[in-house]
Every structure is written in C-alpha cells, then in structure tokens.
Amino acid sequence: MVKLTLSTLLALVAGIAGYLLTIDDVADAQLQMVMMQAVWLPTVGMAIMVGMLLSSSGVLIQTSLDNDFASPSTLGVASGALLGAVLSRVFIADADLMTVWAAACLGGAVLALIVLLVSRLIGGGQLPIVLVGMALGLGAGAIASVFLLYFEHETDGLFLWGSGQVLQSSAQPFEAMVIPSVIMLLVTSVLLPKLSLFQLGEVHAQSLGMAVGRWRWLFLALAVGQAALATAMAGMIGFIGLMAPHLARYLSVSFRQGRSISGIWLASLLVGALLVVMAEWSSRSLLFLGYRLPTGAFAALLGAPFFLILLFGRSGQALAATEQQVIGLRPLIRLKPVWALTWLSLLLVATIWFWHPPAQSIGAQWVSNRLWLAGLAGFALAFGGTLLQTLFRNPLASPDISGVSTSAVLLIACLLVVFPGAGQIWLTVAGLVGALLVTLLLSWGIKRKLSVSQLALFGIVISAFTGTATHILLTFGSTTSSVTLMWLSGSTYGASLENIEPLAVACVLMLALSIPMLRRLDILPLGEVIPQVLGIALKPYRLLLLFIAAVLTAMAISSVGAISFVGLLAPHCARLLGLYRHNSLLPAAGMTGAILLIWADGIGRSLMPPSEIAAGLVVSILGSVYFLLLLLIGYRKQRFKPQEV
DSSP: OHHHHHHHHHHHHHHHHHHHHTSOOOSSHHHHHHHIIIIIHHHHHHHHHHHHHHHHHHHHHHHHHTOTTOOTTTTTHHHHHHHHHHHHHHHSTTOOHHHHHHHHHHHHHHHHHHHHHHHHHTTOOHHHHHHHHHHHHHHHHHHHHHHHHHOTTTTTTHHHHTTOOOOOSSSHHHHHHHHHHHHHHHHHHHHHHHHHGGGGOHHHHHHTTOOHHHHHHHHHHHHHHHHHHHHHHHOOOTTHHHHHHHHHHHHHHHTTOOOOHHHHHHHHHHHHHHHHHHHHHHHHHSOBTTBOOOHHHHHHHHHHHHHHHHHHSHHHHHHHHHSOOOOOOOOSSOOOHHHHHHHHHHHHHHHHHHHSOOTTSTTHHHHHHHHHHHHHHHHHHHHHHHHHHHHHTOTTOOTTTTTHHHHHHHHHHHHHHHOTTOOHHHHHHHHHHHHHHHHHHHHHHHHTTOOHHHHHHHHHHHHHHHHHHHHHHHHHHSSOHHHHHHHHHOOOTTOOHHHHHHHHHHHHHHHHHHGGGHHHHHHGGGOSHHHHHTTOOHHHHHHHHHHHHHHHHHHHHHHHOOOOSHHHHHHHHHHHTTOOSHHHHHHHHHHHHHHHHHHHHHHHHHHSTTSOOOHHHHHHHHHHHHHHHHHHHHHHHHHHOTTOO
C-alpha cells in the first residue's frame, strides 16, 4: 500500500499547493501575511482535519457494520450532531467551542443509537438501515430548521454553518480542534488490528476470541465522536465519509495492491482531506451572484450522484435482490367505504369549523384563505402520492420521498432567482417541469426493476441533491435567510385568491380526469402480466397518471412551498381504514391530506404566537416518525412472517 499512500499524499499536497497559490494577491504585504496566517492556513488545516475525521468515521462504520452504504451522512449521525450543536447554542448562553462539540457528539450518538437499535429490530440489512438513518436524519434536520428559524439571534451564524463552512476567520477554532482530532485518529490507528478482524466475518472473528459486539459498539462510538467533531467545527459536509473509503478501495484495486484495513484507512484519510480541500477551493473560486457558496454544498452535489452510482452498481443490485418487496401496515379497522368516506367528510368539516376564524376577528379573511389553501394543497399532495404508490407498486413512494416535490421547488427557485417577480402561472409551469423530470427518472427506475428500498433511497438522494441546490439558490438569491427558510419549509403564509383558485381548478380537473381510470387503477398493483392478459395497455395509463400526479404536486408546491410527507402519510392513513379500491381510496386519501395539512398549519400558528412554525416543518417531524414506524413494522412483519404478503 506504500505506492497508493504516496500517490494520494502527492495529490493532497498538490491540492493544497494549488489552493494556496491561487489566492488573490493583496497590495499590502503585511496584510497579505496576516490573511495567510489568520484565514487561509487555518482554512486549509480545517479542511484537512474535517476530511480526515469524516473519512476515518466512514471506514469505522462501514467495516464494523459490514455495510458499504453506511456513513455519517446516511446513518443520520451528521444530522444528529447538527441538531445537538443547534440546541446547545439555543439553550446554553455563550456556549464555547467545546460545549458545542460535546452537544454535537451527544446528538450524533443518540441518533446513531436509535438507528442501530431500530435496524436490529427490523432484522438488519444494508439498505433498510440506511433508509432508517436517512429518515431520522430528515426529522432531525426539520427540528434543527425550526430552531434556526425561530431562535435566529441565539443561533446567529449557524444558518450558513449548517450548510458546511470550512472557511475560517481566525486560527483559534483550528487550534482547539487539532488536539482532540489527533487523539481520535491515533486511537483509531492503534485499534486497526481489531477492526481488521471484522473483515473475516463475525463467526471467524468470534472463533479468534474477539468479543464482536463490544468492539463494534466501541468502533461506532469512536466513529460518532469523529463525525460529531467534524460537524461541530465545520457544519454539514455530507457524503465525504461515504465517498472516501470507496475511492480508497477502488484505488487499491487500480494499484493492484491488497485491501489491508490499515492501508485503506490511511488512503481514506488522504482522499477525504483532498475532497474537502477541493470542495473548499471550488467554494472560493466559483462565486454565485457575488456570494461565496458553502463548502458543504459542493460536497453534497458531488456525493449524491456518487451514492446513486453505488446504489445502482453491482453491490446495490445484489442487495436489492435479497430485499423483501412488501412494506406496509395491516388495517387498524375495516370500515365499509361509504362509512369511511362519511366519517372522513364529517372530520374534514369539523376541522374546517374548528380552525375557521370568527367573521369579526382581525385578519379573518387572511386566516380563512390560509385554511382553504392548506386543505387544497393537502388534497393535491395526498392524491398525487396515492397515484405514485399505485403506479410504482411501492408503499414508500410519495411526492416528497420520491424527490418530485424537491425537484419542483428547485425549478421554482431557479425561476425566482432569474425573475424575482414571476407570477403564479410561471411558478406553476416551473414546478411542473421539475416534477415531470423526476417522474420520468422514477419510471426508468421501475423499468430497471429496482426494489422498494432502492426506489426509496433513489428518491431520498434526489431530494438531498435538489434540496442542496435549492438551498444555495434561495439563500444567495434573497435578501434574508429567514424568509428563504420559511418558504423552503412550506407555509401558507402567502395565501390569496391568486393561488387558491388555480389550485382548486387543478384539483377538480385532475379528479375528473382520474374517474374513468379508477377500475384500471385497481389492476395496476397486480403486476405486468395480469393487466396485459386483460387487454389493458399499461404505458398510456402510466404516462397519464404520472402527468396527473406531477400536475397536482407542482400546483401545490408552487402555492405553499415544500410540504413533506403528506403524500406518504395520507394514503397509508386511508388504507389503515381498510380502503383499497381506488374509487374510495383516492377521495379518502385526499380528504385525509387536507385534514393533516389544515391541522399542521393551525398548530404551527398556535404554538408560538405571534411567531409561527411553518406547516411543512410540523408535518416533516410527524412524517419522519411515521416513516420510521412504517419501516419498523413492515420489515419486522416480513422477518417473522415471511409467508404473508
């Protein structure tokens, strides 16, 4: 591994030299020296240490869990660390660097522990554990967003930091980071012989006298500490812990050298450091609208495609072949369709009555507009989510989990950056283009016969990629980050007849267009063969239904912003009532979605008056918990009753 190590070391040195040599000259030589000592050298040092810590964490996690898809990002460790750091700044006055790091360690450790315990309950598996980690990461990120938005004075500076910011303004943070970082890396190097035994498998490791369970927890605790320290220092630098170990293994094959764990670990450190240095170099060089983009943005834009390549590669396909395809919940009660629809209608009327303001109250018309907009948007998202679940025969499909919503938001953000005064019609068109692009990608995934887990991860990665791009566009294309985050979180704050009427018309038209296809929708989940035997041409119907789902999603997103999990929750809630025929399932899911979003909007307005929590954040927190329960119960049911479908 000497040749590999020297090559990666030379590449890292070349990257550092290129970064330092391309710094713009300052006329004053003394000022140039001060800038070099206080800014550029600490920034390079921080990039190197962050890259090494994340890479080392990735190697420890992947090796100890025997999971090529595991990393601080995909297991939710980074999101937990971010939440812990944000909470420390909110609740601890004048929290210093070590306090923030300790809170980040605790947050990452708690979330990692939950992910690992849940994965044990569902029976393990490489793709399910990543699904659990990313689902919990979404929930932790939503909670962090709430605190960032509503405690902006206490969390001053954490908004951009949360996107990953390696740039330093003094040498103090780097100096405080060096000692604990070096200690952690040295401890890891000493323990590498024990880590190498995991490559033999649990049975062989135990036969050699190794207490596998205890050592696994020790390595995972060390990995969490390293990832948390990197997150506390630089924010969310995603996917480095996933990419660096894989690139190191690939390089070891290219150099025709063995895959010893010590060589892979050392090569991963150098590759990870190089990746962060190059991301920081790109951040400094490629200005966007006159602003400097966060380092983490470049890492995420590079890491998301890398994860997809890994997911669709040989190892991902091999894992997908072993995954059970059925994930779902049994009905809690079985109601006749007429009774179920009647009770849901009454509940919807009661919900509207409960949250509708008195006619004489201040702002009654505005609150009433918000109420109707929330109901229509919830109906549209739930209706579209039900169609996607039917088309893809995937209970994890929905506009948000599948990436349709975030792609619509990205196109809308692009339009707003170029034309800030764009009207509702143009916003809808942009959202529709984004939604259609992702639905075509998902259709390609169906043709590739991807598993339920693969499709869900595909959508989550698309969401991560487009979400990062949107965050960049809106953050640097608007005047304040708070307004940006509010819109990105999903809110009915801007409700007016201008966006209510088009959404209402779209819901009526798409519902009318779906009515003639209700009986055929009941046949689509049966697979490819039976519909063809019955003489039903699947392709035209699929394209039409995809168009309906995309239109409804685009209309809702262009009116209320990014609302997550309604399209996943509502169809499942309707099925829990025992509804499966689409002539009752679709209207039941639509009404359930309307009820959910009206309550989310009402709760968000009532919890912290006069401030409010965006409806999208409320639904994201509840939805991530439900998504976790869905995975837990669904996989556990398959584990213990494999004969049931």
